[in-house]
Amino acid sequence: MANRHLKWLMLSPALLFVGAMIIFPLLFTLNLSATDAFGAVNAGADHIGLRNFADAFGDHRRFWPAVWRTIGFTVSAVLLETIFGLALAMLMRRAFRGIRWVRTILIIPLLATPVAIGILWLLILDPTTGIANHLLGALGVPPQEFLGSVRASLPTLVLIDVWQWTPMMTLLLLAGLSTLSEEPEEAASMDGANAWQRFRYVVLPMLGPTLTTALVLRAVDGLKTFDIIYATKGAGGGSSFEAETLNVYAYGLTFDYQEYGLAAAVLVLFTLFIIGVVLVLRRRSARSAA
Amino acid sequence: MAAVERVMSRRLFGGLAAGVAGGVVLGGCSSGAPSASTPLRVAAVNHVWTRAVRERLGEFEERVRRRVSMSLLTGDQLSSSYNVKLNASATDIDVMMVRPLQEQLLFAHNNWLADLSDRVQEPAFGWADFQAPPREASTTGGRVLSVPVVTERPVLYYRKDLVPTPPKTLAELKSAAERLTDRNSGRFGYVGRGQRSGAVTQWSSFLYSYGGDFTTDGRSAIATPEAIAAYEYYGELLGRSGPPGATNMSLEQAMPIFAQGKAAFYIDADAIYTGLVDPKVSAVGKTIGYAPFPTGPAGSKPYNIPSWSLGINRFSKLQDDAWEFIRWAAGVQLVTALQTAGIPGARASVWANPAAAAGFPPELAAAMQVNARNGVGHDRPEVLQVGRARDIVGRPLVSAVLQEQVAPVARDADAEFNDFLVRDNRHRES
Incomplete structure (x- = not known):
């Protein structure tokens, strides 16, 4: 009996931490999303049921474009990072002269903070x-607006994200590749499979679980991207909201508009969306493993 | 193990748990009264005014015998910091530097600013000496909630080596800017703010000079013919004669372009001129000329506003010392010293003092006087949610700079602005 108490006492610091840092904020946000809280969170607010959710779903100027941008940004960035990361991992799978230098250089973008990277770019x-247009000018290419352009902003941000996070994908996949047995590949080689066939039909299926984990990690990170977008495009993701993702939109609702109820509703929807993405990726992975 | 079981009785476990919980609650509630060593905390924007005041803090610290801790942030960071801290009723800010036209209505709605109505009436302070528009902007619902310390008007900065005489009208400005634009050599006729929200305050002078305003009788006025003409004019000026990526530019991006000698004209606040003449950051300091805001179809109507004021956090435990700080920082003596150093304040007596005007280049001082005479007391919609209003009003401005059709976007923004005004009024009454 008393042993059971001891167990709870030992667990209590962790439980308190989880309660204070995860469960309480989640419940608070959930409650806030059902109120018309505005101006100050500690001021009185009325419960308005699901009206904030209805307002968000009915907002075709900001909410829905932000949803599609979030999806577009994440899918493009993660896709490119996976392709480049896998290619680099395959190249670095076998040791070569100077591999340590290559690995060190590769992780440099990972070490810098996203805000510093945003300002750098x-x-x-x-x-x-900027130096980019000077270099392009030397090659005879007319100056580009890059992040200053409504159309080019989001693709430019995708490329910055790819520059920063491809190394992480490479390292994750390299770790996965190093655990694979070489025998199936050797057997395929003996059977006459060429390099592409060995990669497509032997290495890639064996790498599946690692690839799924890496995809889930990067997809969740990609969906949550905020700092690079805010550092380069500012509030609202630019003058035409051209880089406004759900995170940036929720931040604007909170800190620029002080509409805490609506912001909480958007964040609840965003959290549900992320959970949905993780569940889908996990289920697909389990199905392909089966 | 048996010993542990004896020690860990149900009662003892309950007592321990209650003790931990009580400790956490008490720890969270304890705030502590300020002592003599508690610093007076001033939250301020990183501005030329703040840096000049910080250099003189020793004088104030000696007077009140209390250390002053001044934290400098950018305008947006400062605003976010207030939102986070004051939502938690934080006491670790005493003096707050606020933008009266951007934040004061909201902060008053949230009850975050202490009422200074009685304090400003001290005869020695001379509240009546402050110019009327800044005084009005500091007063919300009949209560004085802040004291203005920096005022701003737009001024036309131009390159004397490129333009012998400055344009007097907006039409002249546009044609001169187009003539001076040479994209191949990287020189632009005009540079200015084009960012959706950041550009609204500078565009306001163009709007007024075309005969428009943000609202009329509580309803949106951003789709009136005057407003559309002002949108189109600004779009043509910046879109045709400005640098690429203009819609991404606020003060931080536009100012360096002029300072690097890449533009012939630049309209922005007069309070930033020290940054343009500083040889450390400006290549054109010696060739800059200053002119009043050009005349539009409805005359020359620049804004004349208090850009920064000082208020007291309602939750502060050092409110008397915080007021002493405001009395000192907004007092005649310091305002005269700062204005002589080129930082425009809000006191009429200092503006009338020729010695204080000597701190500015003569051409700039003359332009500031003209702009102050013609000035309008606001540079953004006077609403609770200024940020959202600026985002709506700035939308047609961005379309104009991108050389798109303005009228349909202005009509759409007008409808959105009207909906917004209804909601904003509802919030005000809540």
């Missing part, structure tokens, strides 16, 4: 004073 890609 902002300076490089500045349409008037």
